[in-house]
Amino acid sequence: MSDLQSDVIIVGAGLVGSSLALALAGSRLRVTLIDGRAPAPLPEDDSWDTRIYAISPGSQQFLTELGAWQRMPGDRLSPVSQMKVRGDAQDACLAFSAADVRVPQLACILENRLLQDALWQAVKAADNVQIICPAEPTHMALDGHAASLTLADGRVIEGRLLVGADGANSWVRAQAGITAAPRLYQQKGVVANFACERHHGQVARQWFFPDGILAWLPLPGNLMSMVWSTWDAQADELVALDADILCERVAQAGNHELGKLKLVTLAAAFPLRLLHLDRIVSHRLALVGDAAHNVHPLAGQGVNLGFQDACILARVLKAAGAGEDIGEHLLLRRYERARKEDILAMQTVTDGLQRLFNNDNSLLGWLRNTGLALTDRLGPIKHRLIRHALGSVDMVS
Numbered sequence: 562m563s564d565l566q567s568d569v570i571i572v573g574a575g576l577v578g579s580s581l582a583l584a585l586a587g588s589r590l591r592v593t594l595i596d597g598r599a600p601a602p603l604p605e606d607d608s609w610d611t612r613i614y615a616i617s618p619g620s621q622q623f624l625t626e627l628g629a630w631q632r633m634p635g636d637r638l639s640p641v642s643q644m645k646v647r648g649d650a651q652d653a654c655l656a657f658s659a660a661d662v663r664v665p666q667l668a669c670i671l672e673n674r675l676l677q678d679a680l681w682q683a684v685k686a687a688d689n690v691q692i693i694c695p696a697e698p699t700h701m702a703l704d705g706h707a708a709s710l711t712l713a714d715g716r717v718i719e720g721r722l723l724v725g726a727d728g729a730n731s732w733v734r735a736q737a738g739i740t741a742a743p744r745l746y747q748q749k750g751v752v753a754n755f756a757c758e759r760h761h762g763q764v765a766r767q768w769f770f771p772d773g774i775l776a777w778l779p780l781p782g783n784l785m786s787m788v789w790s791t792w793d794a795q796a797d798e799l800v801a802l803d804a805d806i807l808c809e810r811v812a813q814a815g816n817h818e819l820g821k822l823k824l825v826t827l828a829a830a831f832p833l834r835l836l837h838l839d840r841i842v843s844h845r846l847a848l849v850g851d852a853a854h855n856v857h858p859l860a861g862q863g864v865n866l867g868f869q870d871a872c873i874l875a876r877v878l879k880a881a882g883a884g885e886d887i888g889e890h891l892l893l894r895r896y897e898r899a900r901k902e903d904i905l906a907m908q909t910v911t912d913g914l915q916r917l918f919n920n921d922n923s924l925l926g927w928l929r930n931t932g933l934a935l936t937d938r939l940g941p942i943k944h945r946l947i948r949h950a951l952g953s954v955d956m957v958s
Contacts, residue, residue, distance in 0.1 A: 563709060563719035567593040567691070568887065569878065570710055570720040572698060572733050574600075576673070577850030577867035578726030579680035583627045584875035586687035590887070593718055594684065595710070596694045600677045609754050611826045612673035613778060613786040615641065615765070620868040621669055624676075632679035633671065639779045640666035642763040668765070670778045670786065693718075701736050708845040708888060722888040724847050724874070729836065731852035737843060743834040743855060748773070749796035750858050751789040753828040754780065755808065758820025761785050766815065775814050784825060787811055788858060790833060800828045833857055837908055842897045845888035847874055854904050857911040866907060873899045 569585060571578050574596035582594045616624070624630040644657040644667055659667050684690055693712070700711040701723060708723035725733030734740075761779040768775045773791030780786055789799065789811070799807060808822040836855035841848040850867035877896045881887050 564716045565593065565691075565718045567591045567718060567720035569593070569722050569724060570708060570718055571595065571724045571726055572710070573726035573728060573731075573850075573852070574681070574684075574692070574694060575726065575728065575850070576677060576680060576864060577871050578724070579677070579684050580624070580627060580629070580868055581724065581726060581849060581871035581875060582684050582690050583629060583680060583687065584623075584871055585878065586627075586684070586690055588689065588879050589883075590689065590878060591720075592687075592690045593720065594690055594692045594694075595696050595698065595712075595718075596692075597697055598695050600681050601674070603674060603678050609780070609784070609826055610672035610674045611752050611754065611829050613670060613752070613754070613780070613788075614673060614676070614864050615668040615670055615778060616676075617668055617862070617865045618664060618666065620865045623868055623872050624680075627680075627683065629676070629679045629683045632682060633675050636781060637672065637675055639670045639781050640763055641668040641670060641765045641779060642666055644765045644767070646767045646769070648769050666763075670765075670780060698732065701733065703737070703843070703845040705844075720888075721886060722845055722847065722878070722893075724849060725852040726849050727852055729834075729851040729855055731848065733846070734838075734848055734852050737846050739838060739840060739843070739848070741836060741838050743836040746833040746835070746857065747793055748790055748833045749793055749830040750833055751791065751796050751799045751828055751830045752787065753807070753811075754784060754786050754825040755811065755822040756825055757783045757785055757822055759783075759818075761819060766818065768815065770814075775811075777815060777819070785819065789814075790858060793832075796830045800830050802828075835908060837905070840897065841900070842890065842893040844890040844893075847893050847896060849874060853900075854908065856908050862907055862911070866904060869903065870900060 568590040569592045571582055571592065571594045574594050578594065582592050585592050621630060642659050646655040657667060659665060685692065697713040698710050699713050702709045703723065707719045707721065710718045710723065712718070723733065725731050725737070727733055760783055761777070763779050765779060766777040772795065773789060776788045778786040778788070799810065802810065804824040807828060808824055812819070812822045834855050835857065838848070838853065841853040849870040851863070853870060854866060856863050856866065874896045877892065878887050881892060885892060
């Protein structure tokens with residue numbers, strides 16, 4: 562006997578899970594959103610979150626349609642008007658510009674906690690979404706009639722569809738028996754924010770080295786966010802450095818393009834891996850976001866892939882007829898087929914670039930640097946790459 566009846570049960574209220582719940586707000590579907598803890602309230606000071614995302618224009622359009630984007634203060638957002646990518650040879654450079662393809666910006670850089678709070682506040686205002694938080698699931702069952710979830714306090718929630726939005730180490734995915742061994746890159750992404758002597762000019766900068774990939778992302782004012790993906794030993798060394806030494810190390814790696822740096826947030830590191838699943842749906846189950854796929858962060862597209870998951874799954878569910886079972890495998894396959902090509906393409910590109918650049922093979926070194934310089938001179942190919950990076954997202958409304 563269930564304590565609560567729902568249509569869609571979403572486990573995980575992070576960015577992707579919350580956006581899916583919000584995309585289903587106002588529909589005929591009853592939605593239950595479950596998480597172990599509520600997002601922390603925004604701090605009252607002017608500190609910055611270490612976790613930063615590059616949101617594509619397509620994802621921004623999706624979040625605007627959901628009413629979440631408008632909840633964030635504009636002075637905490639930073640547009641990217643240009644991107645400069647360099648190899649490990651002096652003449653290997655690829656430059657992207659929003660003006661090249663006549664769009665306002667290539668991306669928008671923002672804090673994780675800012676977007677999480679905006680989504681959370683919007684979800685709490687949705688009439689057809691019930692939030693159960695904090696709550697820990699201990700057992701799930703999927704059968705021909707329903708999906709059921711048992712919580713640690715003994716309550717049982719029953720619905721027609723269970724969605725795993727619970728991250729890279731997804732409990733839902735494991736319980737469903739959807740398994741695949743992730744490929745560990747033996748790398749970590751080191752993140753930190755800095756105040757810069759010179760203004761970044763709304764330019765995102767990226768350097769490909771044999772031992773890692775360094776990215777500088779513009780934040781409001783003279784601030785920038787760093788993501789340095791490098792081998793585990795070097796990543797651990799960077800995190801352990803004294804603040805002044807770290808600033809000089811980062812500035813030197815970026816050829817002092819922004820002058821002297823001052824540390825604004827402590828450095829942190831997270832492991833990098835590739836996870837490709839043969840399937841992301843089964844009867845009464847769908848996976849979204851990091852529960853469905855992991856990619857190398859060199860292209861900054863992980864969260865954008867997740868928003869596209871949420872957008873398309875919501876569209877499939879809302880398009881189902883009144884008598885159609887939203888947990889039926891054939892219906893969920895529409896979502897899986899719609900996402901398969903995009904996910905595989907991003908995983909193939911990011912994994913291929915990581916293999917190509919993060920090695921000391923001289924032949925591959927010549928190939929990668931020549932390829933960067935050549936692509937920069939081939940306008941049609943470069944514009945096609947820019948258009949793909951902009952990430953169009955179909956609207957759910």
